[in-house]
Amino acid sequence: MSPENFQSLFSLCLCLQCIFLYKKYIFRINLPKSDLVPSQRKQHLGMVLDSVRALVFSSPERFSRSLSVGQSFLEHRAPTVSLWRSLLGHLASLERLVTGSWVHSQSLQWCLKKHRKAASVPPSQ
DSSP states (O other), X not given: OOHHHHHHHHXXXXXXXXXXXXXXXXXXXXXXXOOOSOOSEEEETTEEEEXXXXXXXXOHHHHHHHHHXXXXXXXXXXXXXXXXXXXXXXXXXXXXXXXXXHHHHHXXXXXXXXXXXXXXXXXXX
């Protein structure tokens, strides 16, 4: 038996043991949402985990959503607080993927804080 076949068989046995234990202790497995096929590239919580190249990156869907939020932010002359919040939410979710991104995220949060204070102060009469 080749090492690849042995690894696949071993992975399958582990999956079957997990399924048996879950059923024994009355845990329910949502099989349509489960990914029981061994792979070197998995998608989890909007991130793609590539174990061959040792990389983690954003999924294409998540990247396109973040890009559209960024483009709509840039198109507005005076972005609303909700648009700032949406942009910061997308950036915060991608923060762990980009080295040093927390520095940029912090400066944007300060801009939002100033913008929110200016929007909440009633005009003087």
